Structures are given as C-alpha cells and as structure tokens.
Amino acid sequence: xxxxxxxxxxxxxxxxxxxxxxxxxxxxxxxxxxxxxxxxxxxxxxxxxxxxxxxxxxxxxxxxxxxxxxxxxxxxxxxxxxxxxxxxxxxxxxxxxxxxxxxxxxxxxxxxxxxxxxxxxxxxxxxxxxxxxxxxxxxxxxxxxxxxxxxxxxxxxxxxxxxxxxxxxxxxxxxxxxxxxxxxxxxxxxxxxxxxxxxxxxxxxxxxxxxxxxxxxxxxxxxxxxxxxxxxxxxxxxxxxxxxxxxxxxxxxxxxxxxxxxxxxxxxxxxxxxxxxxxxxxxxxxxxxxxxxxxxxxxxxxxxxxxxxxxxxxxxxxxxxxx
Numbered sequence: 001x002x003x004x005x006x007x008x009x010x011x012x013x014x015x016x017x018x019x020x021x022x023x024x025x026x027x028x029x030x031x032x033x034x035x036x037x038x039x040x041x042x043x044x045x046x047x048x049x050x051x052x053x054x055x056x057x058x059x060x061x062x063x064x065x066x067x068x069x070x071x072x073x074x075x076x077x078x079x080x081x082x083x084x085x086x087x088x089x090x091x092x093x094x095x096x097x098x099x100x101x102x103x104x105x106x107x108x109x110x111x112x113x114x115x116x117x118x119x120x121x122x123x124x125x126x127x128x129x130x131x132x133x134x135x136x137x138x139x140x141x142x143x144x145x146x147x148x149x150x151x152x153x154x155x156x157x158x159x160x161x162x163x164x165x166x167x168x169x170x171x172x173x174x175x176x177x178x179x180x181x182x183x184x185x186x187x188x189x190x191x192x193x194x195x196x197x198x199x200x201x202x203x204x205x206x207x208x209x210x211x212x213x214x215x216x217x218x219x220x221x222x223x224x225x226x227x228x229x230x231x232x233x234x235x236x237x238x239x240x241x242x243x244x245x246x247x248x249x250x251x252x253x254x255x256x257x258x259x260x261x262x263x264x265x266x267x268x269x270x271x272x273x274x275x276x277x278x279x280x281x282x283x284x285x286x287x288x289x290x291x292x293x294x295x296x297x298x299x300x301x302x303x304x305x306x307x308x309x310x311x312x313x314x315x316x317x318x319x320x321x322x323x
Contacts, residue, residue: 007271013218014269016207017043020068023203027064028057029192030184036267037179037284038065038153042212043219043263046176046256047132047152049117049167049288056181057192058155062113066153069212070205071110078120080163084127088137102139107131110147110209114154118164125171128152132174149212169247169291176256177281178288180300215266222262223272231316232257232278238310239290245306247291257285275316283307 017039024035034050038061041048050058066073076087089105106112107128117125131137135146154175157164172178184192195201207215233254240248249257258273260281265273287303296302 009218010222010266010269010271013043013215013266016211016215017267019206020065023068023206024061024064026195026201026203028061029195030057030188031182034061034179034181035065037177037281039267040260040263040281041151041176042069043215043266044176044256044259045149045151045216046259047174048154049172049175049178050153050155050181051158051178052155052181054157056183058181059113059115061181062153062155064203066111066113067203068206069111070208071149071212072147072209073111073113074106074109075113075115076106077115078117078124080120082120082124084124087124087127088131088139091140102142102144104144107137108144108146110149110151110212112150112152114152116157117154118156118167121165122168122171125165125167129170129174147209149209149216173250173252173289175288176260177284179284219259219263219266222265222270224258224262225272227316227318228261228273228275228278229258231275231314232261234314235278235282235286235310238314239286239306242306242309244293244296244302245290246293249286249289253286253289257281260285279311282311286310 020039021032021035025032028035038048040046048062050062052058063075076082085105087105087107089103089108091100092103093100114128131146131150132152135148135150137144137146152175156167183189235257236249236251236254239245242248257278261273261277264277264280265271268277283304286307287300290303290306292302292306
C-alpha cells in the first residue's frame with residue numbers, strides 16, 4: 001500500500017474521530033484532554049481508567065463517549081457485594097429439558113462501563129483480568145470469545161475516599177491509560193450549567209463496531225522507525241532503575257506506550273509516529289503502572305515526577321541510516 005493511500009486513510013480517520021469528539025463535546029464540557037486520551041486508547045485497542053473525585057463528570061463522559069461509537073454497551077455498577085458471576089455470567093438449569101445454558105453477563109459487549117471499579121474488592125475486580133488481556137472469558141472451564149472490538153471504560157474514586165479498594169497491580173497494568181479528571185474551570189462550569197439546565201443534551205452515534213475496527217486497523221499500520229522503539233524501551237527501563245520506584249514499567253507498558261503513540265499519530269493526521277507522540281502519552285501510559293516506595297505510594301504527583309524525570313533525562317537519538 002502506497003504512502004499516499006495511507007495518508008488518505010489517516011485523514012479520513014481523523015475526520016471520523018473529529019465527529020466523535022464533537023458529539024462528546026455536546027455533553028461533556030471541560031478539559032478536552034481526557035477525550036483526546038480516550039480516542040488514543042480507542043485506536044490502540046486499549047482500556048481506559050478515569051480517576052477523580054465524585055461529581056466531576058467521569059460517568060457522564062464515558063456514557064457519552066460510548067454512545068457515539070455506535071457499539072453494544074453494558075454498564076456494571078461496582079459495589080462491595082458484586083460477585084464475579086455478576087460480571088461474567090453463569091450456567092443456569094433449564095427445568096424443561098434438564099440442561100444447563102449460559103446466562104451471559106454484561107462483559108459480553110463491545111464497550112463495558114465499569115463504574116466506580118474500586119468500590120468492589122480484588123476478588124471481583126479479578127473477573128476482568130482475562131477479559132481485558134485476552135478478549136475472552138472462561139466460565140466453568142469453557143472459553144468464550146468476547147465481541148470485537150472490546151474495551152473497558154472504568155471510573156474510580158481516589159483511594160483515600162471511604163469504601164474504596166486499591167486496584168491490584170495486575171489489574172491496573174491492563175489499562176492502557178489512566179486519565180486524571182479534576183474540577184472544570186469556572187467558565188466551563190458556567191457553560192455546563194447552561195447546557196444541562198433544562199434538558200440534558202444527548203450525543204448521536206457516529207460510528208459502528210466495524211468502523212471502530214477499521215480505525216484500529218489504520219492505527220496499527222502507522223509507521224514506526226527503529227529509533228522510536230529504542231526510545232520507548234529506554235523510557236520504561238529508566239523507571240525500573242529509578243530510586244523512588246519499587247516496581248517499574250513492564251514490557252507490557254512499553255508495548256502500550258508504542259500503541260498509544262501510534263494512536264496519537266493518527267489523531268495528529270500523520271501516518272508515522274514521532275518522539276513527540278511518545279512524550280505526549282508517556283504520563284498517562286506509564287504513571288499508573290509504577291509502584292513507588294512506601295512513603296510515596298498513592299501520590300500521583302510523585303508518579304508523574306518519575307515520568308517527567310524519564311522524559312527529561314532519557315535522550316532521543318535518531319539512528320544513523322543503514323545501521
């Protein structure tokens with residue numbers, strides 16, 4: 001496929017994604033950064049974790065975003081008494097013929113909205129591990145493939161709020177990006193009051209499941225030079241040797257960094273990834289995966305500080321031609 005044709009595909013994808021952004025903006029009024037990162041995750045086939053105090057429109061944002069994609073959507077409200085079977089489903093006995101049939105759970109959807117995911121204990125959260133990594137679930141020894149595309153949009157409250165459970169390391173590592181949501185500016189809050197004051201606006205679906213798969217295919221084919229691979233690995237390796245880090249970014253994090261960079265390239269209208277793409281996504285991709293020393297654990301600013309150290313101290317070097 002020629003470069004010109006790839007560029008035309010990227011430009012068409014950029015227009016489709018712009019339509020998604022415009023529809024979400026009808027409902028979510030505030031910092032455009034979270035929407036940008038969610039579109040990056042969409043292109044990279046990744047899951048998104050939004051974190052913020054109650055009332056900053058986390059659920060409003062993910063619901064509006066899910067509607068615009070035109071895919072099947074199921075919502076799970078995580079609570080302390082939620083069970084894994086409530087997510088995956090279970091076999092039920094049919095009295096008529098004496099056979100067991102699967103009553104599928106809400107995990108069988110293109111888009112799963114996991115609301116307040118850290119309100120449930122680790123046992124329940126673990127029901128998502130296989131689904132998020134392998135796009136399949138195992139129920140009573142039987143394997144079931146999940147719909148394609150499949151991704152999880154989860155919200156969580158800060159861990160210092162009452163009634164929350166910290167996400168296990170293996171769980172949080174499966175989220176491509178973590179998006180921190182703060183309070184809107186006063187101007188945006190006034191705009192929100194006007195927009196939602198009488199009848200809350202509703203977004204329109206502008207894509208379909210096949211459209212999403214096509215956009216993901218375009219992002220997967222973004223060209224990446226060898227020096228970009230080296231740069232992504234060097235950033236992850238830096239976090240592993242940082243004195244404030246107990247457990248650094250894993251190889252899965254390096255892969256996530258590359259995929260996210262390719263998604264950002266498409267959003268920027270390019271058929272090739274650049275170091276700036278890597279730098280843009282480094283914080284949301286790497287920060288939440290780092291396990292810091294005990295005195296700093298739970299401090300999101302300290303995690304971002306480690307990523308900032310990596311970006312400032314790990315140099316990008318263009319590989320010589322022919323090497």
